[in-house]
Ligand code: SF4
Ligand code: SF4
């Protein structure tokens with residue numbers, strides 16, 4: 522079969538892109554020609570180049586690794602650079618909105634600085650003294666493996682975007698750090714060399730009690746990190762063991 526000779530003969534898509542700023546906005550429609558194998562970010566870039574030069578969109582790697590291009594595509598939180606156009610219903614407009622849990626700066630770009638502040642609150646890695654005179658440590662491979670999953674996080678904040686504790690209840694304003702940072706705390710707390718104690722903060726200031734394990738964060742994670750089962754639930758267990766275990770509580774009360 523002959524290849525289409527011009528962009529006019531190629532497949533067309535219509536993007537409904539949210540345009541606006543903190544004061545408000547609306548959806549604008551753009552129809553453009555695209556090629557086989559393109560992703561949503563490609564189509565947005567074509568629109569930006571040919572029809573809407575002032576369209577604000579954040580991206581960096583176009584490889585699913587920088588976490589910059591998060592958006593809501595047909596209502597689903599996704600990376601624009603990892604969402605192929607042929608994954609979406611053919612012949613229907615594609616709706617693209619900024620992520621909803623953080624304030625819009627302009628068009629598809631949101632202010633995610635809350636997340637940087639949340640990360641700064643978490644006590645950093647504090648390794649024990651080296652195990653050997655040459656400054657090296659000894660660790661069990663299974664302990665090393667356990668935290669590898671958490672290190673895949675690309676800080677796209679899609680999990681923060683869908684968490685109802687942030688999105689619907691605004692508890693991040695009261696200190697709730699959100700699923701991305703429970704993953705970060707888990708990576709530190711379960712690290713075989715770490716000696717810091719972050720359990721009191723999890724209960725008192727980080728708001729882990731607000732999480733009711735809906736697993737929405739796990740569903741949207743583009744790195745397939747098992748956020749709830751492998752990070753949040755073990756952290757909740759540590760909080761429960763420390764603060765709610767009746768025998769341990771008795772020892773704390775009588776032991777001072
Ligand atoms: S499992 Fe917890 S952290 Fe994840 S989305 Fe649900 S409430 Fe938020
Ligand atoms: S845990 Fe997953 S969804 Fe959340 S910020 Fe990291 S990569 Fe994104």
Ligand code: FES
Nearest residue numbers: 582583588590602
């Ligand atoms: S542009 Fe880097 S993850 Fe999409």
